[in-house]
Every structure is written in C-alpha cells, then in structure tokens.
Amino acid sequence: MKVETIIDNTIKPQLIEAFGRQVANSLLTRATLSYVSTDGSEKERYETLLYSICSDKRVIGVWGKQDAAKQMTEWKTLLETDSSITSLPLQEGSDDLIKGEETMSAKILDGRAMAKEVREEVVAGVNDFKAKHGFTPTIAVVRAGDDPASVSYAKMIKKSFEKAGMNFALHTLPDTASQDEVAGLVAELNADSNVHGIMVQEPLPKGIDDAAIKAVILPEKDADGVSPINAGRLAQASPVGRAEGVKDYIVPATPLGGLEMLKRSGVEMDGKRAVVVGRSNIVGRPMAFLLMQHHATVSMCHSHTRPLGDATRQADILCVAVGVAELIKGDMIKPGATVIDFGFNRSEGEWVGDVDFEEAKKVAGMITPVPGGTGSMTNVILMRNVLEAAKKQMKR
Ligand SMILES: NC(=O)c1ccc[n+]([C@@H]2O[C@H](COP(=O)([O-])OP(=O)(O)OC[C@H]3O[C@@H](n4cnc5c(N)ncnc54)[C@H](OP(=O)(O)O)[C@@H]3O)[C@@H](O)[C@H]2O)c1
DSSP states (O other), X not given: OOHHHHIIIIIHHHHHHHHOHHHHHHHHHHHHHHHHHOOSOHHHHHHHHHHHHHTSHHHHHHHXXXXXXXXXXXXXHHHHHHHTOOOOOOOHHHHHHHHHHHHOOOEEOOHHHHXXXXXXXXXXXXXXXXXXXXXXXXXXXXXXXXXXXXXXXXXXXHHHXXXXXXXXXXXXXXXXXXXXXXXXXXXXXXXXXXXXXXXXXXSOOTTOOHHHHHHHSOGGGBTTXXXXXXXXXXXXXXXXXXXXXXXXXXXXXXXXXXXXXXXXXXXXXXXXXXXXXXXXXXXXXXXXXXXXXXXXXXXXXXXXXXTHHHHHTTOSEEEEOOOOTTOBOGGGSOTTOEEEEOOOEEETTEEEOSBOHHHHTXXXXXXXXXXXXXXXXXXXXXXHHHHHHHHHHHHO
16 A cells, blocks of 8 residues: 555544644644655655654644554554565654653652641631631531441541631431431521531431432532532533633532642643543532533543543543542553542552552653542541631621
8 A cells, every 4th residue: 555545544534533634734744744855765754754743742742652652553564564565663763752651750749738738728717717707617517327437537527627726516316317307407507607517427327318418408508519509500610710600609629629739730721631530429520520610621431431441541631539449550541641539449458549550650740649649638628618618608
C-alpha cells in the first residue's frame, strides 16, 4: 500500500476522530512537509512523517507519550506489512518517548497540609463569627443504633469541631427507632435556631428509608449536602463566572475537598477532559457536577462501563470513588494526568485507595496518596460547610 493510501484510509480518519478535523489537517500538513523534505528511502521518509505526528505536543497532550509511541509503531507496521519491507528499529525519538514514560514520577498532593490550611481558615472564620454574632456555629449529628464505624466517625467529628472552636451535639436513638422518630428528631433540629448544620449518620437501622430522612433535612442546615434539594441545586448550578443559574446550595464534603485540592494545586479544569469513576450521590456524582461547573468536559463511569480503561485513559483529571481496592492500574491512566483518589479500603492489613498508587505515580502528573490525600480534607470541609451555613442563616 502506498503511503498516501495509508494516510487517507487509516491515519487521517484516526486523527480526525481523536483531535478533530482542524488539528488533524494541521498535523498532516506539517508531517507531509517533513516527508517530502527528507532524503532517504520511502520507509525512512514515512517514518519521519509518523514521527512528526506522534511527537507533536497536541498529540502527546491527548494520547500521552506511551500511546503515541505505540500508535507510531502500529502505523509503521502498515507499510511494512503491505510493502514487505523488513522491520527497522524505532527512531531514536520514539524510543525517548517510551523511556520518558518509565522515569516519570507524579507530584504527590499532600491532603494533610492542605487540610491544615483550610482548618486555619475555618478557625479564623469561626472566631470572626463569634465576635460578630456572640454565639458558636454548631453541628448536630443524628445517629440511630450503634454502628461501630458511625460511633468512631462521630467521635472524630466532635474532636475536630471542638478543636476548631465549634460546637458539636450528638443526638442518638436506639436501633429500634421508627421512620417517624428519626424524621421527628431531624424536624426538631431544623427548627432549633442554635443548630446550624445537621448530619444524619448512615447506615440507618433496617426498615428506615434513608432517602426520605435526607429529604427532611432543611437544605440550609444540610451539613454534608445530602438532601435532594441541595443535590438538585448543584446539578443546576451556574458555571463559574456566569451570573445565571442556581447559586445557594451545600455540596457534600468529600467531593468538595477533592475540588479544593485541585484548586490549591493549581490544576487547570477549564477545557480539560475529566473522568469520574463512581456515581454515588455522596462522592462521584457531585464531583462530576463540580468539575463541569469549572468548565471541564466530564465523563462518568460506573460498574457497567466497558472497557473502563478506554474511558479513564482519556482523562486529564481522573477522579475515582468506587470502593474497590487498587482498581485503577497504571496503564489505565493518561501520562501526566491528575489523579484524585477518594477510595479508602483495607487490603492486606493496609489502607489503600481505589487507585494502584505505586503504578499510578509512575504515569500520573499529580496524585493524591491514601492515606493522607482526600480523606484528610473531608472533615475540614465539613467544618467549613457548617460555618458557611451559619453565616447564611444569620443573613436570613
Ligand atoms: N475520602 C473520603 O472522605 C471518602 C468519603 C466517602 C467515601 N469514600 C470512599 O470512596 C469510595 C467510594 O465510596 P462511595 O460511597 O461513593 O461508594 P458507593 O456508594 O458504593 O459507590 C461506588 C460506585 O463505584 C462504582 N463501581 C463499583 N465497582 C466498580 C468497578 N469495578 N468499575 C467501575 N465502577 C465501579 C459503582 O457503580 P454502580 O453505580 O454501577 O454500582 C458506584 O457508582 C470508597 O472507597 C469509600 O471508602 C471516601
């Protein structure tokens, strides 16, 4: 097959699909110039053309060095197969593409350090609030039953709220509590002007409809953004910088912590491809809306996404919240991507994320560790949510 035929039938359509017609034409114009201005055999000139395409920064930016090098090898084979030209080693440049990949090591995003910064901001805000209004922002935590994880999470919230100068009040019910009793308690807290944030711990006892309980929480006191009103408002939120759209809502602390980490690490979201794996109401789904609000082009993946790696490799920003230890391997990540791992799983006696950290850090540009990443942010963002809710309630 002639070079022209390979370009028309294979390379051009693939480039158009990956980069759009305009970029594809520009890549091919440049590559053709290299082809015609190179001395040597047809094969050497063809390889120059391929190298011009696969080393272009627009191509590397989307495919990454490794995939670009793989694609170059694949295209090279087309000419070799069809014209029975024996194989030559890859050009020096394409070798570098692969070597560069192996030595890459991601910047580790330090969730603990960022959480410390946010905490200091919250403490300053709480002090201002107390000076201005003469009372203390307060969270009320509701628990029915004594699920051990919920008990220890409540203790942790109490400790961190009180350390930041905020109030914490725990309201417990037995695990025999009825739907009406739990809903009644939440309604009382809604009406209590000394309570600024409400959080209902899960799991609730069997037989209680947790969605219905979330719907009872007053949206402006919904500390972790779980009420359907807040979820709907986030879904209709105005994109950053635009006047129209919904503005007043509370976002679940975990994804908001992820967003805060992206912002504080200087990660550009505008115009980038973001992929969120996991569609839970508490992490994945709100994360996707936050990214879209910041002008990223967002894809959402879940347990029916096939093949998952094809989707995740598109991501400049990859956020993972699946609850499956080390599901995301290095070869599922685009080189240079920012990886936000929300996962928190116990595996062989250790805490690990939903991303295989050891593999991923060799490929990604930035990555959150587990522990010490997103988990460190959740609690301080919960405090910030309650402080902001208290401020808004004072204005009303
Ligand atoms: N950092 C924090 O502060 C924090 C807070 C909350 C949760 N977490 C952690 O985040 C993780 C997720 O929690 P969650 O509450 O969002 O979990 P969840 O409610 O169980 O949701 C898991 C999501 O992952 C998807 N999923 C499961 N297996 C998958 C697979 N093999 N491939 C692709 N998608 C898959 C599920 O898809 P389907 O919808 O199709 O079922 C679902 O959308 C857990 O590790 C949890 O411990 C961390």
